[in-house]
Amino acid sequence: MFNSHSATRKGGHTVAVFGATGHTGQFVITELLRRGLTPIAIARDEKRLSASGFQDRSVETRVATINSSSSLDQALAGSAAVINCAGPFLDTAVPVLEAALRAGIHYLDVTAEQMSALELFERYATPARDAGIIAVPAMGFYGGLGDMLATAAIGDWTEVDEINISIALDSWEPTQGTRLTGKRNTHRRLHVTDGKLAQLPDPAPTASWQFPEPFGIQEIVELPFTETVLIPRHVQVSALHSYLNLTPLRDLRDSSTPPPTPSDDTGRSAQIFMVDVVVRKGTETRRVIAQGRDIYAFTAPLVVEATLRILGGEAEERGVLAPGSMFDALNFLQSLAPSHLTFDVISAGDPRSAVLGHQL
Structure with missing residues (x-):
């Protein structure tokens, strides 16, 4: 059962995916649907979004860019969390996380870029905690x-x-x-x-x-x-x-x-x-x-499982957190086996x- 944290109340089962038309983003959309969540597909390129076929799967689509905070705010409206799949994360992580902070929703990304993850820990631990949200950088392979x-x-x-x-x-x-x-x-x-x-x-x-x-x-x-x-x-x-x-x-x-x-x-x-x-x-x-x-397809069940557990109230602490500090690691891995x-x-x-x- 989903808890009553403010971020969850705002969006329930709805999860925004920034970078949804990318290779990993498409796997994430599919996994969210498979797990019974309601995805919102967000992309920077309207033509690619229109050609994605998301509408045929009854997935709402929205256009937003990292250079427009208002477009990001509109794109995240009504969601409980956002999964950022759009690299390079050195460019996208900060603006998308800041939009999540304004919206009061949880943030996860799948970066492999060390400096991107390090920046989130060093600059946003207190803002995320004060906003009552969880931010998880690098929840990927x-x-x-x-x-x-x-x-x-x-x-x-x-x-x-x-x-x-x-x-x-x-x-x-x-x-x-x-x-x-x-x-x-x-x-x-x-x-x-x-x-x-x-x-x-x-x-x-x-x-x-x-x-x-x-x-x-x-x-x-x-x-x-x-x-x-x-x-x-x-x-x-x-x-x-x-x-x-x-x-x-x-x-x-x-x-x-x-x-x-x-x-x-x-x-x-x-x-x-x-x-x-x-x-x-x-x-x-x-x-x-x-x-x-x-490694790209595997990232989808990994980050979606983390999202489900966060929305379900498994992680009590707020701030910028490493997955190993939030979840029972063995139980988490067992949830991915043997399918993934x-x-x-x-x-x-x-x-x-x-x-x-x-x-x-």
Whole structure:
């Protein structure tokens, strides 16, 4: 049952999606409908919005731009929350969050851009708390998933020495939004060392990692995304490093690599991902391994599940929050399985918690 917070009373089951005509935005609209919520599809391009087919699915459409606060205010009217899927988030996150603050509604986005997420935490924690809303940056594959997996692995530990997050993709067919964000996001990436955010060395460290099948041994490079911003917000960690295998980076850097193509009737691509999270405290380690399909399509159930839980009153605190600080991580991940995610939590003492065949 939905609670009586002011943001929920205003819009009930209605959720606005900014960037609805984009690749991820369309998955989010579909997932909201599947979960019984009422989406409002918002886009910056009226022609693309008209051609989207949303009207045929009885989805209300509205046009708004980040350069017009009045258009954003009108577009968010009547909603309980807004999910921002429009990158680059370095440009869109602040104006859309500020519109959410004016409307008194919750805000979520799916940014992988560290500086965008960091800006929301540093500038808007107090305004969001004062407005009685929750703002969740980076509730996507990059960011939110790593945070939830690490939180599930940490369990009852209150502090840890090291977290290593290794991601393997069998390919990466980037969307236009991903390519635009790559050109816009020129900031040096951050990792955690000695308990503090610090710039990643240049060149970035490389290593090899023994993933379970079907990936096996992969060459990886340290490439932190927004999980590096989220996790230290609620976990005391001395060192936090994130890695990506080299295969998808070659695809990403090749300008001829096409955008994602559907491989089934859900619109998901055939891309396979695996995320291997190892948490160490002293000599003990805990490990979570997760696997799924299509990083863009997977983002939709992830962010919609978070939205449902926020509107349902599961999160009591207000402000700019990391997902791992709001939700029971294990329960959250279980809600995505097995349709969207399979995962295995390996506790300290289990022989499988020892990470073999890797070099970091």
